[in-house]
Amino acid sequence: MKTIILIGANGKMGQAAMTGLGKHRVITASRSGEGVDYKVDITDKEAIHALYQQVGHFDAVVNTVGVCEYAPFESMTSAQWDTTIQSKLLGQINLVNIGLQYIGDGGSFTLISGILNVKPVPFAIADATISGAIDTFVKCVAHELPRGIRINVVNPTVLEEAWHVYGDMMPGFQPVPSALVGKAFERAVDGFISGEVLFVDA
Ligand SMILES: NC(=O)c1ccc[n+]([C@@H]2O[C@H](COP(=O)([O-])OP(=O)(O)OC[C@H]3O[C@@H](n4cnc5c(N)ncnc54)[C@H](OP(=O)(O)O)[C@@H]3O)[C@@H](O)[C@H]2O)c1
Structure with a gap:
């Protein structure tokens, strides 16, 4: 049994991840x-330090947080770009960078991106751009992690449980059940892979 920190646990993606982490x-x-x-x-480095210090020993971090702003590219403001960058990009990078000071040997990080960087739709340029950046970060930083520590990212399509929110902006997409996405989180945490983008698409 591993000790796993799941961030964003009450969100839709957090609940999906939870379905794959039941033995921990x-x-x-x-x-x-x-x-x-x-x-x-x-988005607060001190808060990340405080979390890791309060938890004590842990073997894995699973992050499902990544706030994105949605708007047509021409009307996206700097503030909207910044919100997405501070949360989904730098927030996740800082979880890893700071987490290296605290995570156990052979531990793992699992991050979140999203299918829109390979299947673009209107209004989602910030999410798509940052998801692509996170996928690249994971593939490349995996080579620099010490002590047998692994890193992967789950890149899912829309969840069935979120279809009522995003369905209108994603015509022609097939949503997937949370339990299927949970399998990708399970593979990332319990497997031996590193530097991989785990796509979950229908
Ligand atoms: N839902 C989907 O179908 C889907 C598909 C592919 C990818 N994704 C990606 O998955 C990520 C999460 O989406 P979601 O649908 O799960 O969103 P959600 O249901 O709105 O949940 C967001 C979660 O993130 C937490 N959170 C927000 N900002 C935070 C911060 N600065 N620090 C710590 N926690 C924070 C929230 O906590 P509180 O409730 O406590 O505020 C909540 O638990 C997004 O990046 C999204 O693009 C989602």
Whole structure:
């Protein structure tokens, strides 16, 4: 049994990840701290340090947080780009960078991106761009991680459970069940792969 920190646990993707982590001790965290074990804001480096220090020993970090702004490219403001960059890009990179100071030998990081970087739709240029950046970060930084530490990213299409939110902006997409996406998180945590983008698409 591993000790896993799951960030964004109450979100739709967090719940999907949870379905694949059932055999482990899962410590949950989110921005509000409501209904989870710890409160953390992944855009705040001090808060990330505090989370890891409070948890103590852990074997894996699974992050499902990545706030994105959606708008047509021509009307995207700098603030909208910055929100997406601070959360989904730098937030995740900082979870790894700071996490290396705390995670156990042979541990793993699993990040979140999303299918829109390979299947673009209108309004999603920020999500698509940053998802592509995260996929690249994971593939490349895997070569630099010490102590047998692994890193992977789950790149899913839309969840069935989120289709009512995103379905209108994704015509022709087939949503997938959370349990299928949970398998990708399980493979990332329990397998031996590193530097991989685990696509889950229909
Ligand atoms: N849903 C899908 O179908 C789908 C498909 C592919 C990819 N994705 C990607 O998955 C990610 C999560 O999407 P979701 O649908 O799960 O969103 P969601 O249901 O809105 O959940 C977001 C979660 O993130 C937490 N959170 C937000 N900002 C945070 C911060 N700064 N620090 C810590 N926690 C924070 C929230 O915590 P609180 O509730 O406590 O505020 C909540 O638990 C996004 O990047 C999205 O692009 C989603």
